[in-house]
Amino acid sequence: MKSWFVRLMIASTGAVAGHAALAALPPPPKPIGIKPAPAPAPAAPLSAIAQYLNIDINAPARYASVTLPAYYDAQLLRSDNTPPNNRITDKGATLGRVLFWDKRLSVNDTVACATCHQPANGFSATTQFSKGYSGVSGTAHAMGLANIAFYRDGRMFWDRRAASVEAQATQPIQNTIEMGYDASNGGINALLVKMQGLPYYPELFKAVYGDAAITEQRIQLALAQFERSMISANSRWDQGYAKTYNAGLADKGLSLDVPGLTAQENTGRRLFMGGPNNGGIGCAGCHQPPTFALSPNSLSNGLDAGETRVFKSPSLKSLSPGQPMMHDGRFTTFEQVVSFYNLGVKNGPALDNRLKTQRGDPRVPNLSRTDQAALVAFLKTLDDPTLRIDTRFGNPFKQ
Numbered sequence: 001m002k003s004w005f006v007r008l009m010i011a012s013t014g015a016v017a018g019h020a021a022l023a024a025l026p027p028p029p030k031p032i033g034i035k036p037a038p039a040p041a042p043a044a045p046l047s048a049i050a051q052y053l054n055i056d057i058n059a060p061a062r063y064a065s066v067t068l069p070a071y072y073d074a075q076l077l078r079s080d081n082t083p084p085n086n087r088i089t090d091k092g093a094t095l096g097r098v099l100f101w102d103k104r105l106s107v108n109d110t111v112a113c114a115t116c117h118q119p120a121n122g123f124s125a126t127t128q129f130s131k132g133y134s135g136v137s138g139t140a141h142a143m144g145l146a147n148i149a150f151y152r153d154g155r156m157f158w159d160r161r162a163a164s165v166e167a168q169a170t171q172p173i174q175n176t177i178e179m180g181y182d183a184s185n186g187g188i189n190a191l192l193v194k195m196q197g198l199p200y201y202p203e204l205f206k207a208v209y210g211d212a213a214i215t216e217q218r219i220q221l222a223l224a225q226f227e228r229s230m231i232s233a234n235s236r237w238d239q240g241y242a243k244t245y246n247a248g249l250a251d252k253g254l255s256l257d258v259p260g261l262t263a264q265e266n267t268g269r270r271l272f273m274g275g276p277n278n279g280g281i282g283c284a285g286c287h288q289p290p291t292f293a294l295s296p297n298s299l300s301n302g303l304d305a306g307e308t309r310v311f312k313s314p315s316l317k318s319l320s321p322g323q324p325m326m327h328d329g330r331f332t333t334f335e336q337v338v339s340f341y342n343l344g345v346k347n348g349p350a351l352d353n354r355l356k357t358q359r360g361d362p363r364v365p366n367l368s369r370t371d372q373a374a375l376v377a378f379l380k381t382l383d384d385p386t387l388r389i390d391t392r393f394g395n396p397f398k399q
């Protein structure tokens, strides 16, 4: 049994080269807050998981068959970017949760995905730029991950450089600033070897994939399942729209006043939902309800004059007050965001037509102060407090 494991691991990851790379690393610092590993006990297959983690991989939490609101209808679900070979399973997403929270996925055991993508903050960060494993900051704001499944195009990162959620998932691990497994630190193979030596991973991979081989692709699949499970459908807007959703109407009831929102919030909602010729200013043309994920054909929003890069936006669900917004985290309040769209959109090759007049100039809605305040009030109704505290996304490690 044991030699079969070892053969499989070497076959799948090139363990010899990985070991050489691992030997070049500085000795790992003492893990913080985690009990020392016991000697592996092959006779009791679940012991290592229980030692390290507050999960039962054979009785996982529910990720695959959650009940979504009725307005997550068949048409909407067609915008789900899940590939056919990576449907969410409860066990797969549970492994993804462990990977997402494991600081050992960084070279010096200090940074996990969750360090920058904090559930309490919409899976984003309160700081403009996040520090990686050596204390150095990057130059982009950590993106919120809620409703990531519904960006139909599936491309990831602000500049859309990753082709899919899966392809993105191991890039932070290999990033020189973020988690540090770049070529100089042995690359992904050094991590795969390290994970084989962590007692819980061979058991978890076996439970999910049927054998204990730890590969980059399996890490990608599990992380992507976990991330696509982060669905935000319980904001105050959702609770109200659940009552006015009407599959028989052309706009499915999105233009109707939403019960439970104040008059001011509903004014802001009308501005957001309506097109420029329809009493609104067209936000929903790009940030599409009910997921508020970006339309796949959206170009840039004109933050800087002459911009040539096409940026995407995360879903607007679960943006928290004070959270830096936009690719460089330049705004920290909805007031600043609304003031930008109201008067500050700049022209450039990447500016989307939806933000231009017929003459090709940037659109200037020139909203009154009252309307600006209403739009801000509406954006706040998209916050989803249940997602922040959902234990399925919390830290699975024993403290």
Ligand code: HEC
Binding pocket: 100, 111, 112, 113, 114, 115, 116, 117, 130, 131, 132, 133, 138, 140, 141, 142, 143, 144, 145, 148, 155, 156, 157, 158, 159, 165, 168, 169, 170, 172, 173, 177, 178, 179, 223, 227, 313, 314
């Ligand atoms: C040091 C902070 C940091 C760590 C650690 C980190 N991220 Fe990120 N994440 C970011 C930043 C910053 C961006 C935006 C980068 C860019 O676009 O250039 C980002 C973007 C993303 C995106 C793109 C979202 C979208 O809508 O396009 C995903 C998905 C993601 N991260 C997942 C992960 C996963 C999975 C891990 C762990 C394996 C991880 N991140 C680790 C900071 C971090």
Ligand code: HEC
Binding pocket: 144, 158, 272, 281, 282, 283, 284, 285, 286, 287, 298, 299, 300, 301, 303, 311, 312, 313, 314, 315, 316, 319, 324, 325, 326, 327, 328, 337, 338, 341, 352, 353, 354, 355
């Ligand atoms: C042409 C499509 C388009 C329209 C119309 C549009 N946006 Fe955006 N929005 C974007 C893009 C693209 C980004 C990301 C820009 C970047 O960071 O470079 C973005 C970013 C945002 C963000 C920050 C998201 C984050 O996680 O940091 C907010 C908030 C926002 N938009 C609100 C609005 C509001 C309110 C309106 C209506 C006044 C609006 N948008 C209209 C395309 C659009």
